[in-house]
Amino acid sequence: MSETTTPKLRSRAWFDNPDNIDMTALYLERYLNFGLSQEEMQSGRPIIGIAQTGSDLSPCNRHHLVLAERVREGIRDAGGIPIEFPVHPIQETGKRPTAGLDRNLAYLGLVETLYGYPLDGVVLTIGCDKTTPACLMAAATVNLPAIALSVGPMLNGWHKGERTGSGTIVWKARQLLAAGEIDDKEFIRLVASSAPSTGYCNTMGTATTMNSLTEALGMSLPGSAAIPAPYRDRQEVAWRTGKRIVEMVAEDLKPSDILTHDAFLNAIRVNSAIGGSTNAPIHLTAIARHVGVDLPLQTWQSHGLDIPLIVNLQPAGEYLGEDFYHAGGVPAVVGQLIGQGLIAEGAMTANGRTIGENCRDARIEDEKVIRPFERPLKASAGFVVLRGNLFDSAIMKTSVIEAEFRDRYLSNPDDPDAFEGPVVVFDGPEDYHARIDDPATGITTETLLVMRGAGPIGYPGAAEVVNMRPPAHLIMDGVHALPCIGDGRQSGTSGSPSILNASPEAAANGGLALLRTGDRVRIDLYKGTADVLIDDAELAARRQELADAGGYRYPASQTPWQQIQRQVVGQLGDGAILEGAEAYQRIAQT
Numbered sequence: 001m002s003e004t005t006t007p008k009l010r011s012r013a014w015f016d017n018p019d020n021i022d023m024t025a026l027y028l029e030r031y032l033n034f035g036l037s038q039e040e041m042q043s044g045r046p047i048i049g050i051a052q053t054g055s056d057l058s059p060c061n062r063h064h065l066v067l068a069e070r071v072r073e074g075i076r077d078a079g080g081i082p083i084e085f086p087v088h089p090i091q092e093t094g095k096r097p098t099a100g101l102d103r104n105l106a107y108l109g110l111v112e113t114l115y116g117y118p119l120d121g122v123v124l125t126i127g128c129d130k131t132t133p134a135c136l137m138a139a140a141t142v143n144l145p146a147i148a149l150s151v152g153p154m155l156n157g158w159h160k161g162e163r164t165g166s167g168t169i170v171w172k173a174r175q176l177l178a179a180g181e182i183d184d185k186e187f188i189r190l191v192a193s194s195a196p197s198t199g200y201c202n203t204m205g206t207a208t209t210m211n212s213l214t215e216a217l218g219m220s221l222p223g224s225a226a227i228p229a230p231y232r233d234r235q236e237v238a239w240r241t242g243k244r245i246v247e248m249v250a251e252d253l254k255p256s257d258i259l260t261h262d263a264f265l266n267a268i269r270v271n272s273a274i275g276g277s278t279n280a281p282i283h284l285t286a287i288a289r290h291v292g293v294d295l296p297l298q299t300w301q302s303h304g305l306d307i308p309l310i311v312n313l314q315p316a317g318e319y320l321g322e323d324f325y326h327a328g329g330v331p332a333v334v335g336q337l338i339g340q341g342l343i344a345e346g347a348m349t350a351n352g353r354t355i356g357e358n359c360r361d362a363r364i365e366d367e368k369v370i371r372p373f374e375r376p377l378k379a380s381a382g383f384v385v386l387r388g389n390l391f392d393s394a395i396m397k398t399s400v401i402e403a404e405f406r407d408r409y410l411s412n413p414d415d416p417d418a419f420e421g422p423v424v425v426f427d428g429p430e431d432y433h434a435r436i437d438d439p440a441t442g443i444t445t446e447t448l449l450v451m452r453g454a455g456p457i458g459y460p461g462a463a464e465v466v467n468m469r470p471p472a473h474l475i476m477d478g479v480h481a482l483p484c485i486g487d488g489r490q491s492g493t494s495g496s497p498s499i500l501n502a503s504p505e506a507a508a509n510g511g512l513a514l515l516r517t518g519d520r521v522r523i524d525l526y527k528g529t530a531d532v533l534i535d536d537a538e539l540a541a542r543r544q545e546l547a548d549a550g551g552y553r554y555p556a557s558q559t560p561w562q563q564i565q566r567q568v569v570g571q572l573g574d575g576a577i578l579e580g581a582e583a584y585q586r587i588a589q590t
């Protein structure tokens, strides 16, 4: 065991300030009341926070309550003093109206905690979708030495000898239910089979994406993201993470040293290669803004679109989290990209080495699950960034577009990247659920489904609802997907061909607010355009009509936070952060 003494520990201002013995006594006495000693608190050892996101309310991250014991041991073994504290709980599937609302709330709370208390460094316990960006955004703002520990994915789910993946099985089960092939009881049993253990979603949804990207950004130990939650290796890496943060404090290795522009470019490329979630651009934009890195949305297309999909995980592929780990996890993916010169190898990471040093020699252990770069599952698997008279920006994940959809919509030899059709417009998920199966809604195989009122203001936090299934009668005819457009988000576990995150949203009186059922919309993926085919005069008249009516209507806020966030939140294309918050940067030094 090594004692670490660092001259610049900020916790000394609380616990060991000879110039203000009064306050030192006050600060000290209360932290002694549960058994810490004056000797420890004044020993010059760093105080390391463990930002605990796990609780009974947050099942995906609950295993962090167990892992924190090993983190503590690691911190102690390296000479630090652990202090564990709660982070505002976020459970993706449990929070209403949507967990998206809570990302910025958890961010705010964690910023106050890291800034306002005597902490020299912090272990961020990440996992479920929004917990990861909330923690990284806060660490970026405060800029205290920080390292992330993933809770790890659940074990693979199984049903009748086949892998059942989180979320992805729900979309399939819904179709089976709508087609009358299973009943309610079988529906629940099938869905529950995908969640056999502690941990987060075992598919390449937003959780696996964000935990993988955290490692690609350099904010967690190499090889740590993919370890399944119940594995013994997960306990071991918890201990290593605890040890390492003490060294990071001694080295003064801060988020701003790791979260550089190069690190974000690396993460964007890894996101394409893994088939990452459409929530990733929102969250990485938010983290970048809080650390002061300029990362325009177009970067996702310019640096990410041409990267092939090489990870064969559901929803784009076949396998699940355990398989990803055994195949080599994130280092194997980064290793493939390094082989093509697609990684900025000098980017610093949490272990004090560069990503090149960490991953250059990483090998694929199972080529069914991680393909070599030369034999990808799909070429050009990144996001297309779209704009037009409907919105300033939106994205489409091309890697999940199924052959059926390509054949129906993208097979015109004269214009292979464009499709066009009449729209049916839904105002929010409730409207969609009420009308989707009603024959009067008039949906045909030509229809483009539009979801609006689902952005950060309209449905506070932005709902994951743009991926809409076709009506039951079309599913029974074998049509499994229609193109969807919307100002909301989409679950990372969905395989829907959707154009989403449209900004500005209808509730901010963006172009989608002017759309009417029956209008024709034309999408050109090659040109990156999405336009309603009505002339400017008609658009202007509709805009005036909307203004006269007092703007796009959306439901009233139900809680104080919904109302506060609605007043200050930005659009999805800008990371949906609390506008103005990025003015506060590197505040641990103040």
Ligand code: FES
Pocket (backbone or CB within 6 Å): 060, 091, 092, 093, 127, 128, 129, 166, 200, 201, 205, 207
């Ligand atoms: Fe928490 Fe998927 S619901 S990780």
Ligand code: MG
Pocket (backbone or CB within 6 Å): 092, 129, 206, 464, 490, 491, 492
């Ligand atoms: Mg989600």
